[in-house]
Amino acid sequence: MDEHDKPTAEHLRPGGVDDATVEALGKLSEALEVVEDARGHLYGFHRLTGMADLTLGEAVDLFREAGHTELADRLQTELVGRNVVQGRWTFQIVEEYDDGYYATFKELEKTARDDLVGGRRHLFEAEMKEDRRTHGRAHHEAVPHDGSEQSR
Numbered sequence: 001m002d003e004h005d006k007p008t009a010e011h012l013r014p015g016g017v018d019d020a021t022v023e024a025l026g027k028l029s030e031a032l033e034v035v036e037d038a039r040g041h042l043y044g045f046h047r048l049t050g051m052a053d054l055t056l057g058e059a060v061d062l063f064r065e066a067g068h069t070e071l072a073d074r075l076q077t078e079l080v081g082r083n084v085v086q087g088r089w090t091f092q093i094v095e096e097y098d099d100g101y102y103a104t105f106k107e108l109e110k111t112a113r114d115d116l117v118g119g120r121r122h123l124f125e126a127e128m129k130e131d132r133r134t135h136g137r138a139h140h141e142a143v144p145h146d147g148s149e150q151s152r
Contacts, residue, residue: 005135007142011126014117021116026124032109039102046090056080 013022057080064072084090113119133140 005142007126007130010120011123012120013123013127014120017117017123022123022127025112025116028109028112029122029124032105035102035105039097042094042097046094049084049090053080 056075060072060075060080063075085093113121117123130142133142
């Protein structure tokens with residue numbers, strides 16, 4: 001292998017770390033990626049629900065202007081500003097998720113990496129890249145050579 005065509009140190013397995021550990025850390029990282037995606041959907045839910053409530057307020061105003069005051073009043077009192085779950089608007093759900101489940105997941109994933117592989121990230125993927133790329137071919141380089149942080 002070309003000396004200049006290998007992964008950087010942060011993507012190399014530390015000595016004494018076995019395949020099972022790298023695989024387990026890879027699976028934990030994969031699970032965290034799913035949690036990150038779920039968190040994005042939760043924020044999307046938060047934003048869409050907020051937009052719906054504001055748009056509903058506009059509809060209430062239009063119903064009132066059109067003379068449908070009874071319907072406007074009912075929408076205003078029963079739905080505008082209503083909690084989406086018991087006692088909570090979506091921002092409260094997001095905060096509880098972020099401060100509880102999400103924070104704990106992130107902390108434990110980092111602790112596992114720190115304790116087992118010196119904090120290295122994506123070792124499973126880095127080893128997969130080494131296995132799958134065609135060494136020595138353009139567009140199959142181990143690292144970018146563009147002056148970025150991942151360059152040498």
